[in-house]
Amino acid sequence: MTPPVGDIFGSFQGAIEFIFEPRDAIGLRGEVGGIDHVSGFLWTHVWISALALAVAVIVAMPLGVYLGHRGRGELLAVSLGNAGRAIPELGLIAIMVAFVGVGVTNVTIALMILGVPPILTNSFVGMRQVDRDAVEAARGMGMSEFEVIRRVELPLAVPTIMSGVRTAAIAIIATATIAPLATVETLGEYIINNANYGDDGLLAGAILVALLALAAELLLAALQKALTPRGLELQRKPAGATA
Amino acid sequence: MLAGVLLPLAQGGDGFIRDPAEAGTSCVAENDTVCIGWAVQNMDRWITPTLEHLLLVGVSVAAGFALAFGLALISHGRRFLVPTFIGLTGVIYTIPSIALFLILLPISGRGTLTALIALSLYNLQIIYRNLVVGLANVPEATKDAGRGMGMTNRQLLWRVELPLAVPEIVAGLRIATVSTVAIATLATFAGAGGLGQVILDQGFQRDVFKTAIVVGSFLAVAMAIAFDVLYVVGQRLAVPWRQVKPLL
Numbered sequence: 001m002t003p004p005v006g007d008i009f010g011s012f013q014g015a016i017e018f019i020f021e022p023r024d025a026i027g028l029r030g031e032v033g034g035i036d037h038v039s040g041f042l043w044t045h046v047w048i049s050a051l052a053l054a055v056a057v058i059v060a061m062p063l064g065v066y067l068g069h070r071g072r073g074e075l076l077a078v079s080l081g082n083a084g085r086a087i088p089e090l091g092l093i094a095i096m097v098a099f100v101g102v103g104v105t106n107v108t109i110a111l112m113i114l115g116v117p118p119i120l121t122n123s124f125v126g127m128r129q130v131d132r133d134a135v136e137a138a139r140g141m142g143m144s145e146f147e148v149i150r151r152v153e154l155p156l157a158v159p160t161i162m163s164g165v166r167t168a169a170i171a172i173i174a175t176a177t178i179a180p181l182a183t184v185e186t187l188g189e190y191i192i193n194n195a196n197y198g199d200d201g202l203l204a205g206a207i208l209v210a211l212l213a214l215a216a217e218l219l220l221a222a223l224q225k226a227l228t229p230r231g232l233e234l235q236r237k238p239a240g241a242t243a
Numbered sequence: 244m245l246a247g248v249l250l251p252l253a254q255g256g257d258g259f260i261r262d263p264a265e266a267g268t269s270c271v272a273e274n275d276t277v278c279i280g281w282a283v284q285n286m287d288r289w290i291t292p293t294l295e296h297l298l299l300v301g302v303s304v305a306a307g308f309a310l311a312f313g314l315a316l317i318s319h320g321r322r323f324l325v326p327t328f329i330g331l332t333g334v335i336y337t338i339p340s341i342a343l344f345l346i347l348l349p350i351s352g353r354g355t356l357t358a359l360i361a362l363s364l365y366n367l368q369i370i371y372r373n374l375v376v377g378l379a380n381v382p383e384a385t386k387d388a389g390r391g392m393g394m395t396n397r398q399l400l401w402r403v404e405l406p407l408a409v410p411e412i413v414a415g416l417r418i419a420t421v422s423t424v425a426i427a428t429l430a431t432f433a434g435a436g437g438l439g440q441v442i443l444d445q446g447f448q449r450d451v452f453k454t455a456i457v458v459g460s461f462l463a464v465a466m467a468i469a470f471d472v473l474y475v476v477g478q479r480l481a482v483p484w485r486q487v488k489p490l491l
Contacts, residue, residue: 011349085421086467088428090439091460094446098453099276174339178429181447191345191432206345210338217337 015203025196032197038187038208045186045212049173052108056115056168061161064120068127068157069149077124084117089175093182102182110182114175115168122164126157155229162224169220173213177205187212259288259445259455271454278454288441293462295355295436299427300470303359304420307366314367315374319400325375332368340365340426344433358435362427366419373415377408410482417474424467428459438463 017023022034031037067073096110130153138152154161177188190197190205197205270278282289314332318324335343343361351357381404389403428439438459445455 008349082421082471085418086425086464086471088425088439088442088460088463088467090428090431090442091456091463094442094456095460098446098451098456170337170339174341177339177341188341191341202345203349206342210342210346213337213339213342214334 011199011203012207014200015207018197018200018204019208026198028196032201033204038204041185041187041189042208042212044184045173045176045179045188045209048104048108048179048184048186049111049169049176049216052111052172052176053115053165053169055108056112056119056172057165059112060116060119061123064123064161065127065149065154065157068124069145069153071128074124074128077121081117081121084114084121087114089114089171090178093175093178097182102184104184107176107179107182107184111172111175111179114171118164118167118171119161120164122167123157123161126160126164127153129160130156156232158227158229159224159232162220162227166217166220166224169216170213173209173216177209259285259441271452274450274453276453277457281454282458289458289462292436292438292441292459293466295440296424296427296438296463296466299355299358299362299430299435299437300420300423300466303362303423303427304366304416306359306363307419308370308416310363311367311370311374314371315378318375319378320396328371329368329375332364332371335364336368341429341432344429348433353434355435358427358430358433358437361433362423362430365426366423369419369422370412370415373411373418374408377411377415378404380411381407410478413474413478413481417471417478420470420474421467424463424470428463438466 018033019038020035022031022037024030025032064077067077092110092114093107096106100106100109134152134156135148138148143151176184176186178192179186180189180192187205187208190201194202271281311332314328318328338346340361343364344357347357347361351360385403385407386399389399394402427437428442430437431440431443442456442459446452446459
């Protein structure tokens with residue numbers, strides 16, 4: 001069943017051409033593909049993902065940090081993280097379309113829902129993991145609770161919290177791909193409403209979504225590095241965050 | 244070029260009765276939240292997608308485990324390889340599943356094989372990471388005791404280190420399984436069927452049909468919860484003395 005190597009190469013070549021050169025649409029008038037056409041969908045994909053991630057961070061991070069600081073609500077924070085993984089992306093978007101409606105606002109809410117669990121759980125766990133002695137020492141130095149959070153716990157929790165943000169970002173970008181089911185034209189337009197774009201469009205959409213996710217991951221990894229205190233970085237284990 | 248490999252995504256009905264006249268109730272025509280009657284009437288048609296879904300999850304978790312285990316054996320005692328393997332599996336994990344399915348289509352063709360390859364690759368990162376941590380958590384004193392008894396490195400690994408790492412390994416498998424159940428709803432884009440196909444084809448064919456979406460999503464979530472409970476119970480029975488927190 002595996003097609004010969006030449007066909008594989010040809011498929012990817014076709015997809016690359018689709019991205020750079022406009023061509024006639026299949027079954028309707030006008031042209032599709034080319035940088036201008038692609039960048040329109042790319043831009044929608046980027047901003048709706050960024051918006052959903054930002055809202056998820058604003059909602060989940062302060063709550064996780066507060067609960068972690070107080071050492072309360074472990075069951076909530078951890079079970080929500082576990083439950084979040086069980087949400088089928090396709091089901092979430094489909095239920096949103098069926099019961100709430102289509103459009104930008106509803107899709108943003110659906111994407112935000114996917115982003116909240118990993119951020120909340122990792123914020124909680126990151127704060128809990130901070131050495132209790134360090135917190136006691138900070139209190140002994142006369143820091144207020146707010147100062148303890150801001151100057152001791154948060155900096156030490158950055159790697160874990162950021163790992164949650166990265167997980168959320170990837171989930172959001174991935175799921176934004178099926179947003180065209182809810183009439184939001186992200187890069188998934190080439191995949192979901194494929195009839196007008198053909199096989200080259202399908203593959204081009206997939207490649208662009210993959211590149212976008214990798215770019216977001218690199219960006220957030222750089223941000224994490226910038227936010228992590230230098231001393232912590234030196235002694236850190238090679239593995240990613242723990243939770 | 245790909246004609247014959249990439250068929251149109253919508254794949255038709257699979258025998259679901261959608262005609263209101265045939266369905267026999269007004270529920271389908273009015274598109275109520277859940278048409279229990281319709282779901283029951285079409286019960287037989289849910290079985291195949293559910294089994295397909297189970298197959299995708301079972302095989303890909305097993306294959307992912309086998310691969311991750313191989314990587315863990317290679318990197319065991321060669322610590323410098325661990326960051327490389329974590330990085331490589333991490334790159335794969337970053338690629339959205341739907342994109343990976345479609346990128347693999349020209350290479351491995353449309354169907355279950357492609358979905359299995361993608362889903363297995365996804366499981367690598369989670370399972371490998373937990374394997375490595377499990378092995379690293381084995382106390383040095385325990386290993387010394389084994390060496391003192393005259394064990395070779397190989398014996399030490401299979402008789403001491405791996406058995407002691409079981410809780411972490413199971414924790415990794417648990418996360419991998421639950422997330423795979425969710426991700427496998429997108430396997431329909433690789434032409435591999437599963438519950439996602441019902442949600443997409445029945446739920447979005449012609450108009451939005453609520454019952455198919457609700458029942459399909461419910462089955463996927465129920466499957467994830469069932470696996471989760473299975474792992475928790477299994478772990479309590481196998482290693483009742485130790486509970487571990489998995490790596491996300």
